[in-house]
Amino acid sequence: MIGFLHTAETHVATFEALLARQGGGPGRHAVCPDLLDAARAGGTDSEALAAAVTAAVEQLRAEVDVVVCTCSTIAALAEGASTSAVPVLRVDRPMAARAVALAGTGRIALVAALESTLAPTRALLEQEGAAGEIVELLVAGAWDAFEAGDHDAYADRIATAVRACAADVVVLAQASMAGAVPLLTDHPVPVLASPATAVAAALATPRLRPAVPEDVDAVLALWARAAENADRPADSADTVRALLARDPQALLVLEADGEVLGSVVAGWDGWRARLYRLAVAPEHRRRGHARRLVAAAEERLRRLGATRIEAMVLEDNDAGRAWWAAAGYTPQQGWRRWVRAVPEDARDRMGR
Numbered sequence: 486m487i488g489f490l491h492t493a494e495t496h497v498a499t500f501e502a503l504l505a506r507q508g509g510g511p512g513r514h515a516v517c518p519d520l521l522d523a524a525r526a527g528g529t530d531s532e533a534l535a536a537a538v539t540a541a542v543e544q545l546r547a548e549v550d551v552v553v554c555t556c557s558t559i560a561a562l563a564e565g566a567s568t569s570a571v572p573v574l575r576v577d578r579p580m581a582a583r584a585v586a587l588a589g590t591g592r593i594a595l596v597a598a599l600e601s602t603l604a605p606t607r608a609l610l611e612q613e614g615a616a617g618e619i620v621e622l623l624v625a626g627a628w629d630a631f632e633a634g635d636h637d638a639y640a641d642r643i644a645t646a647v648r649a650c651a652a653d654v655v656v657l658a659q660a661s662m663a664g665a666v667p668l669l670t671d672h673p674v675p676v677l678a679s680p681a682t683a684v685a686a687a688l689a690t691p692r693l694r695p696a697v698p699e700d701v702d703a704v705l706a707l708w709a710r711a712a713e714n715a716d717r718p719a720d721s722a723d724t725v726r727a728l729l730a731r732d733p734q735a736l737l738v739l740e741a742d743g744e745v746l747g748s749v750v751a752g753w754d755g756w757r758a759r760l761y762r763l764a765v766a767p768e769h770r771r772r773g774h775a776r777r778l779v780a781a782a783e784e785r786l787r788r789l790g791a792t793r794i795e796a797m798v799l800e801d802n803d804a805g806r807a808w809w810a811a812a813g814y815t816p817q818q819g820w821r822r823w824v825r826a827v828p829e830d831a832r833d834r835m836g837r
Contacts, residue, residue, distance in 0.1 A: 487687045488513040488549030490541055490563060492521035492556040495636075496660060500555065503684040513549050517541050524558045525601050534559070539566040546571035551690045553683055555660045558601045561608070570693055570781030572773065576660050577609060579682040584656045585613045587675055591653030592618045596646060598627035598639070598659055606658040622650050636664060644668035647676060691741040691774065693781050695734045696748070701725045703745040704738065711764040718826065737781050739765075739774055747774045751782035758791035779812060797822075 489500050489512050497514045504512055520541065523534050538559050543566070545552050552573045554563035560575030584593055593615060597603050603621050610619055624646040630638040643665035647655050655676040657665060663678035696704060701722050708720055728735055728750070739747035746769045750761040760782055765774045786794055796814050798805050 486510065486513055486549045487684070488515070488545035488552045490538075490545060490552060490554045490556070491516045492518050492559070493661065494518075496555050499660070499663070499680060500553075500684065503680055504688075507681075507684055507688055509684065509688050513545060515541055515545050520559050521556055521601075525599075529559065529562060529601075529605065535562050535565070538562040542566040542573055546573075550692055551687050553687050555680070555683075557606055557658055557660070557679070558599065561605050570777050570784060572690060572777060574683060574687055574690070575609070576683040577606060577658065577679045578613075579686040580656065580677050580679040581606070581609045581613045583682065584654045584675075584677050585610060585615050587677075588615065588617055588654040590617045592620060592651070594620050594622060594647070594650045594652030594655045596622045596624060596643065596650070596655060596657055596662070598624050598631060598643065598662060602658045606656065610656070617653070620650070620652065622646055631661060640664040640668055647672065689741065691739040691746060691769075693737060693739050693777055696725075696729060696736040696738045696745075698726055698729055700738055700745055701729075704736070704748055707745055707748060707764055707766060708762060711766055712762055734785060736762075737778060737785075739778060747778050749778040749782045751785045753786055753789045753791060758786040758789070758794045760794060760796040763796075775808065776812070 487504065487509060489496070491497060491514060494516050497516065500512060500514070504510065520534070520538055523531065523537065527534065539562075542552055542554075542563055549571065552563070552571060553576055554560045554573060555576045557575070557577050560577060564573050564575045564578075566573060593610060595603065595606055595610065597606065600623055603623065607619055607621065624642050627639055627642040627646075630636075630642060639661070643657065643662050647665065647669055653674055655672075655674060657663065657676065657678045660678070660680050660683075663680050666676055666678050669676045704725060705720055705722065725736070732753070735750055735752055737749050737751060738745050747765040749763045752759045752761060760779065763775060763778060765778075783794060795817075796809055798809050798814075
């Protein structure tokens with residue numbers, strides 16, 4: 486399920502309609518107009534506002550697989566609250582990425598009805614790699630029409646302003662501005678709005694779940710491609726099935742379109758908590774998937790009572806060591822792993 490954090494009630498119907506159109510089920514919606522009011526009154530640098538946005542995201546994430554923040558003004562704060570296994574997507578990020586790709590070195594017109602949206606959206610476009618000029622246009626009187634409930638006048642004002650600006654791509658900074666797009670179908674340059682692309686991106690977000698026996702072959706194939714350790718015992722379907730039988734929640738996977746693209750084992754023996762087999766398919770790396778897997782594993786282990794979590798990291802895996810360090814893990818000095826393989830005949834007697 487997708488959760489939506491809104492600052493205007495009108496967005497609920499808009500995003501429900503998009504979910505239905507794109508084949509998604511009903512969403513879970515939280516409407517918090519006070520967050521936008523606080524941002525407009527005191528800016529987005531307030532620690533109190535950041536805490537309030539984080540609290541709103543945390544409430545939603547307990548019930549959903551991904552959260553979409555539909556308010557561009559507070560979107561960066563919501564995205565920054567994504568420290569768990571449930572990702573937070575700012576509504577305008579997919580749109581910004583498309584605008585940058587379409588514009589190349591050309592000019593992007595950043596059109597907004599609310600002044601507080603301009604700086605966060607400009608920062609996002611720059612973050613996405615905008616190479617050309619970004620020109621800002623605040624549509625006079627548009628937000629007054631929106632707050633008065635006159636959505637037709639709101640869309641008309643925006644469309645009129647867009648026609649008057651010279652650019653290679655037009656970005657409508659607020660989700661509420663999407664109603665102007667049908668009025669601009671004859672406009673000579675692309676006019677981008679955020680709601681539809683955000684819903685598509687949310688629906689495409691890989692699902693994180695415990696593995697089931699039907700995943701075993703896909704998990705083994707992933708480990709053969711993505712797990713690094715030639716010295717470990719050979720993997721087998723029987724050993725993975727034995728893990729699932731003993732602890733059905735231990736092996737977590739990320740799945741998209743029927744493909745297992747990531748995994749981690751969160752092992753708990755009642756005394757120690759360890760992470761094994763963090764693996765992400767090479768073509769899906771650098772998208773935050775490993776962070777999601779580890780966050781989910783840590784949450785599981787904390788719920789079971791773990792007070793310290795250990796990760797198995799190869800000494801010569803420089804990239805892996807750097808990743809784990811960035812995740813807050815440090816090598817434990819003075820300790821070294823000692824191992825002894827179980828003889829094969831003993832494994833046979835144990836049914837392994």
